[in-house]
Amino acid sequence: MYEKLFSPITIKGMELKNRVILPAMGTRMSDHKMVTDKLIRYHVARVKGGNGLNMVEVASVEPLSSPKQFLSIAEDMYIPGLKKLTDAIHEAGGKAGIQLWQGSIAVSFDPAAIMYVASDMPVSAELTLPGICVEQIHYIADCFGKAAARAAEAGFDCVEFHCAHNYLPHSFLSGGINHRTDEYGGSLENRARFPLEAIRAIRSAIPEDMPIFMRIDAHDDYLENGLTIEEVAQFCKWAKEAGVDVLDISRGNIITPALKYEVPSLDLPCGFNIDNAAYIRKETGMLTVGVGRINTPELAEQILEEDKVDMVVIGRGQLADPEFCNKAKSGKREDIVTCVGCDQGCYDGFSNLDMPHITCLRNPAVGLEAELEPVPCEEPEKVLIAGGGIAGMQAALILKERGARPVIYESGDHLGGQFLLAGEAPRKQEMKAAMLSMASQVKRAGIEVHLNTPATPELIAEEKPHTVICAIGSSPISLKIPGADGENVVNSHQVLGGKVKVSGTAVVIGGGLVGMEAAEYLAENGCKVTVLEMLPEVCADIGPVRKICVMEEIAKRGIATVTSITVNRIENGCVYGSKDGNEESYPCDYAVVAVGSRSNDSSALEESCRSEGIAFVKVGDALRARRAMNATFEAQEAAVKFDQPEYRAAISKAPKTVFVTGGTGKMGIETVKQLLARKPKFAVRMLARPSAKNKELVKKIADPYLEVIWGDMKDYETILKCVTGADYVLHIGAMVSPAADKYPEETLYTNIGSTLNIIKAIKEQPDPDKVKFAYVGTVAMTGDRPVPVNWGRCGDPINPSAHDYYAMSKVFSELSVFDSGLKYWVSIRQTGQYPPDQGAGEEPIQHHQNPNNVLEWSTAVESGICMANLCEDWVPEEFWRKAYNLSSGKGWRFAHWELMNFSFGPMGIRYQDVFDVTKCALYNFHGQYYTDSDLLDDYLHFRVIPPESYRAEVTAEMEAMMKNPMIAAMMPNTQSMKENLEKISHKEMGTSWMLEKDQEDWIHAFFGSREKQQQIKTVEEGYEFYHPSEENPVYMDHGYDENKALEDLDAEDIRKAAQFRGCELLDETIPDIYTPLRFRCSQGHEYKMSVNAMLRGGHWCPECQRNTWHYADMARKSPFYAQVWTPVHGNEDDYSIPMRFSAFDIWNELKEKLGLV
Structure with missing residues (x-):
């Protein structure tokens, strides 16, 4: 059976056991250009399934243009991994080839990869990519040769020169792309010069008996002045003379709708390209491979029997069933799992960078050959x-x-x-x-x-x-609008299933995949069809290849489409909808509803x-x-x-529901990803503002275990809806700088209000004690901690910087959590998240940090792991009802100038050269080295990224990007950044603005006085940049015997601790450390606070933080607080700064509104 298909063939020194080739399909299973075990298992599965030749996917031949998502063979360091792959293929009984590739514009999705183009290519009105020069042409041709030599050293049996699909060799060859006027452009002979030079370089670099395949398009589709099939045949003759042994005739390009031919969907007939291959084979007399939706052994055998080609590509057929060849050969044809041409897992999975690698609708184990292997059960359950x-x-x-x-x-x-x-x-x-x-x-x-x-x-x-x-x-979902239950209103399933006969004029409501299929079906059956879609485009849920085909069919069949319309009723044979503020009507005999399924x-x-x-x-x-x-x-x-x-x-139990706020922020998105990676253990409910940006982001993480509720966390009813039924609440969301600096009052209402909303909503649950609440605080609560007080831990004095309403909002929020009365809560004090946001890049906050100010950062990924881990059952009881400092450890301790140099160093920019240090604040910005951050990792085990290797990887990627002329041209240089930073400093809240406008309160906060600012040395005068010592950590006195457990402290201990804070304990008895007690502060304010909040949280009289920042006065009355103020400011900076908005008053207003007083 299928004798021709399974007959051997010898090509030079390579003998293949059959005529089936697994083509060089992109898999995205490599890792930073390297071979992975996943890629090896993928290939071995197809070899064991009987495939004749495994052609390994595109491998970049030139280092600077190698995208990190693809394999590379551009340097010797890739040889060992490739050798491991060929050894595995050979051991399994197969033969291996590799596709040598220079991608031209196809590398654009990796900003670090240089785009080499054949001739000048306008990118925008301002930017034109120059065509490569003759010297570069010779260099890249040489790269092909050197890559071929590496392929031979790595043990490949053959190589394939990629000369198709708009990649660089094809871009030279095609008159539709190559507009050069030198010896590499113009005539076909000239346009063929570079690809032929590359072929000769390959031939001279490998053994004579090692075959060279060449993938080439049969002709150019949809491309004006593109290659004709006659020109391709002529070029192939020249390629034969240059050293090519086998032609691999493909079709399609990446810059026109001809993309549909590259990874053809079910919209194209099986074997659609074979006659083109047969023509070229006849014209050239060369061994030829047939390509183009060959997905059954019958079709493959027929093509070979008709002597149209010598071998066939069965690519997606072997994705769908790795045992395709074995089953066909052994007479088990009916057991072959056939590719249906949906393109969902292969092309859509390849082009969607949010997917880890390709997959297959018919075979989910693609790329997961180990993870989803059906191993025998221990028991026949x-x-x-x-x-x-x-x-x-x-x-x-x-x-x-x-x-x-x-x-x-x-x-x-x-x-x-x-x-x-x-x-x-x-x-x-x-x-x-x-x-x-x-x-x-x-x-x-x-x-x-x-x-x-x-x-x-x-x-x-x-x-x-x-x-x-x-x-x-x-x-199918039914519309909830007037008239939706009319007798001439049907759904798409009824139409496609033949349960109703639709005739005349039809309006299809819904322009997604199912709606468009219903529209085509109706048009095919004689209906005049209009499609109404609420989104800005139809076919939004269809992959790029199928979308091309469907849109062409829509145009061919005369189907009208109307987008951005909201249907609101159906009556009197008309569908009515709102578009651009106007009502529009569409007469019809039938309305067909296709708005999705539930x-x-x-x-x-x-x-x-x-x-x-x-x-x-x-x-x-x-x-x-x-x-x-x-x-x-x-x-x-x-x-x-x-x-x-x-x-x-x-x-065996229902998934635990985790409600996450701030899930579209940096820390939040990583938390959501971590939780979803552990499904079905967790189901995530995420609250997000319904902005266009957030909606696009949510599309990328869409998952059946993710429920998104669009709304505002200031709204209690929305929060109650989100909290109801949740097992965990992770309150990550907040208004942060720079928005918090611009909108301080809104920040206070949002951040305090959302926290109080959550506390109330948890208390409204049938059993509040079953809900675990993780609140995310901030290092900003402990404020300015320069040398010599640059060491800190939880329990140190709360010390929000002046003018920092974000910090103030978090102080009152955390205090609310501490004294909420909830059984399970924790405060995770967030630090800087790496990589840092670019949102502050144009904001005055740039100058608010002292160059030597320290911060102990956390990677966003590890922050996400931390938050996800605290939802695990193994977290001990003792973890709860405390505050913890979050960081990725001492390897992430930076002075501000060091971090900036780390970030901008690859661009050739140093902090010292762009910042005017005399305009950089002396004080008033948060940051410290932690003495206690290991404690959180001891509980939650989230530190998994080695700091040095992570930073090295970031630096290498930045350096690679800067080698890309297009990227480098868009980056600032030292002078432009210096000028921009100077400009920023003059914005409101900027340090130059403070000085020019004589903003005394701001000058006090950030410099202490104008005189101190004037005494700052310039870089030229010897300003000292240094990394504050990490030797001899300093521990502040918390005012009690820390050898005792907090729970063991008696009234006298608490009384002394209060006195150390300038306060007086008014209660005689202490029921526990969580019940708020009555205190009186040195200002005479009476307030209630738990021992836990005071000693573990470092909180003090909230009313003292009502109207002013008066830290010098606080230091005189509180030895506890004096520890953070006096070593830095002495007795000189004796000032009081009024608050524009009172966090204390807003806190009380919101508590009263919610009944939490």
């Missing part, structure tokens, strides 16, 4: 599968392969679910065929199936399965399983309506992991 769609069948087949006992209960009269329905859409018959084939596989596997039998709690109780996999799918209700099944102690997991649309690719992945994951102890423990 019964697994009940509710639903027989694609997810249910995928789970059943994997379970059967593992030796488990799957049982499918399907409510309908057939298997296949909505994927069968999808197969009714135009050009998607392959999907229907795939589902029918999958159903046949289920039957052949002997899997028990019950049709017309929905899974019920009673049935589960009777079956007593080990696990229930819920795959009951989703149903998961079918599985709550009764879940409750039944939970009560019976049966593990329960939802997959596919039953979890949340999405793509089929999500359904098959989740189904296979459940089938592979259902009996693994950790996974079983997670699905």
